Structure formats: C-alpha cells, structure tokens
Amino acid sequence: MSLRFFLLFLCAGLLGGASFAQGAPAAREIMxxxxxxxxxxxxxxxxxxxxxDANGHERRRRIRSYTKDQGRDKYRIMxxxxxxxxxxxxxxxxxxxxxxxxxxxxxxxxxxxxxxRIASSDKSGSFMGSxxxxxxxxxxxxxxxxxxxxxxxxxxxxKTWLIEAIPATEKEITETGYTKSLLFVQQDTFxxxxxxxxxxxxxxxxxxxxxxxxxxxGVWTATEMTMTTKHGKTTEHHTILRFRDVRYNQPMPDDxxxxxxxxxxS
Numbered sequence: 001m002s003l004r005f006f007l008l009f010l011c012a013g014l015l016g017g018a019s020f021a022q023g024a025p026a027a028r029e030i031m032x033x034x035x036x037x038x039x040x041x042x043x044x045x046x047x048x049x050x051x052x053d054a055n056g057h058e059r060r061r062r063i064r065s066y067t068k069d070q071g072r073d074k075y076r077i078m079x080x081x082x083x084x085x086x087x088x089x090x091x092x093x094x095x096x097x098x099x100x101x102x103x104x105x106x107x108x109x110x111x112x113x114x115x116x117r118i119a120s121s122d123k124s125g126s127f128m129g130s131x132x133x134x135x136x137x138x139x140x141x142x143x144x145x146x147x148x149x150x151x152x153x154x155x156x157x158x159k160t161w162l163i164e165a166i167p168a169t170e171k172e173i174t175e176t177g178y179t180k181s182l183l184f185v186q187q188d189t190f191x192x193x194x195x196x197x198x199x200x201x202x203x204x205x206x207x208x209x210x211x212x213x214x215x216x217x218g219v220w221t222a223t224e225m226t227m228t229t230k231h232g233k234t235t236e237h238h239t240i241l242r243f244r245d246v247r248y249n250q251p252m253p254d255d256x257x258x259x260x261x262x263x264x265x266s
Contacts, residue, residue: 027147027163030185035139037190039074040219040248043067047078050240051130061086061128064266066256072097075257076137079266086128092262095138103138108262115259124177124200131206131227131239135176140165144172153184155193156211160184173200189213189220204231217248 047063062082068075074095080086087110094104105118123134148164165181167173177200184194195208212224225241255261 025149027149027161028142030149030161030163030190031142031145031147031165031183033190034185034192035142038219040067040217040221041069042250042252043246043248044250045246046244048240048242048244049128049130050242052238052240054234054236059083059129066252068252068257074139077257077262080128081266088265089128090262090265091128091137092257092259093137094257097139099141099143105134105137106259106262113263115262120171120175123175131229131237132241133177136227140176141172144168150182155184155186158193159187160193161187178206186213191220191222199229202231204229204236206230216246219248221246 043066045065047065049061049063051059051061060083061080063078063080065076065078074093074097076091076093076095078091080089088108089110090108092106092108092115096103102120105123106115107118108115118134125133127134127137144167146166146168148166150162150164153160153162161184163183163185165183167176167179173179178197179200180198182196183192185191186193191210191213192208193210193213197206197208199206207226207228207230209226209228210222210224211226212222214221214223216223221243223243223246227239228235229237
C-alpha cells in the first residue's frame with residue numbers, strides 16, 4: 001500500500017467523523033449487519049495461498065475448505081493438499097456466535113500425529129506462515145470493541161463506511177494482536193473490503209484488501225483477499241488468498257467437522 005494511502009488512513013482517524021452522510025446508521029449497527037450477513041451454508045471451495053517474503057521469494061499452497069452453519073455458529077475445516085511440506089496439515093474452527101464463548105480452533109500437523117488446540121493467547125500468531133493470524137479466521141466479538149463511524153469513502157467505485165474499531169479489553173488485544181483497526185464496509189454488501197490493523201508492539205501495520213468479490217448462488221463472496229505486513233515503508237511479508245470453484249448448499253457428512261476427520265485428512 002502506498003504512502004499516500006497510509007496518510008489517508010491516518011487523516012481519517014484524526015478527523016473523527018466529520019464527513020459522513022446525514023442519517024447514516026450507527027457504527028455498531030453496521031458491524032452487526034457485517035456479522036449477520038448471509039455468507040452461505042454448506043460451502044466448499046479450493047484455495048491458493050501465495051506467500052511472498054521481503055526478498056520477493058514466493059511459496060504457494062493449495063487448500064480445500066468446507067464450511068457449515070450450526071444454528072448461528074459457523075464451523076470450518078481446511079485441508080492442506082500441496083506442497084509436500086504442508087500436505088495433510090489441517091485446521092478446524094468452531095466460530096461461536098455467543099459473545100461470552102471463546103471460539104475453538106485446532107491445528108493438525110502430520111509430523112506430530114496429533115491435533116493441537118490453539119489457546120486464546122496464541123490466536124495472534126501467524127496462520128501457517130501467512131500474514132493472517134488465527135484470530136482473523138473468525139468473526140469478532142462486537143461487545144469487545146468500541147466503534148466510531150469516521151466518514152464515507154469510495155473503494156473501487158463502491159461506497160463504503162470507514163469505521164474505527166478499538167478493542168475495549170486487554171484480552172481482546174492479546175487474542176487478536178491488534179490495538180486498533182480501520183474498517184471499510186461496503187454499503188451494498190456489508191462486507192469489509194479493506195482494513196488497516198495496528199499490530200501490538202513493534203510498530204507494524206497490516207493491510208487487508210479484498211480486490212475481488214463475486215455473487216455466487218446469491219451470496220456475495222470474497223474470491224480474492226490479500227494481507228500485507230509493513231514496518232514503516234518496508235513490506236515485510238505479503239499473502240494472497242484466491243478462492244476457486246466456490247459452491248454452496250453442498251451435501252456434507254455429519255462427521256465432517258470433528259477432530260477425527262481433522263486427523264484423517266481430506
């Protein structure tokens with residue numbers, strides 16, 4: 001992300017909401033609609049993860065992902081298919097809607113031959129070497145934040161609300177690894193299409209962008225996402241997620257989202 005874009009973010013945070021439209025919804029109301037929007041059920045997709053380090057060296061990974069709604073909760077399981085160094089690794093998430101319940105996450109590494117539960121204190125760690133962390137893989141507990149509607153902004157020609165999100169507790173900062181975020185919420189889809197996260201300690205910023213969204217089976221779906229870690233003007237690492245062959249309303253066995261299936265593989 002350019003220096004000009006970074007300065008825009010800083011100025012937006014300092015302006016504190018002087019230039020959004022009359023009658024705009026409250027920031028918390030917008031974020032509730034982000035959490036509640038239809039994101040599909042019984043979904044299957046293939047992912048390509050491209051990781052680029054500060055020297056320009058790129059690694060690619062291929063993943064298959066399954067998701068299912070369990071009432072208001074969301075279950076996801078991801079199997080790493082390629083290359084050989086991550087093949088048969090797998091990741092399982094129970095994303096709970098209840099604000100007072102911590103999400104459950106497990107990572108299976110074939111070299112260890114057992115599943116490891118991701119502790120809350122470890123969720124700010126890198127997910128499989130990417131710029132995304134474990135906390136990025138679930139919805140946020142809205143009660144753990146204060147939100148401010150800063151202004152309206154256009155992103156790729158679409159109107160968005162720029163919302164400042166500040167964690168209200170040290171626990172949330174520890175779990176997410178972020179001390180503040182600026183979120184661009186597209187007004188017609190209620191999707192976060194761009195964000196800046198202030199990383200706790202070290203003076204780093206992480207930039208999320210969703211350059212491609214498509215309507216699939218009536219569901220607005222991100223089919224490309226990027227996350228970039230910067231320290232000052234220096235890009236330290238960059239991750240691209242590309243989603244292919246996304247399908248919803250697919251038949252799934254009852255035991256798909258279990259530790260046993262996690263360890264069995266795809």
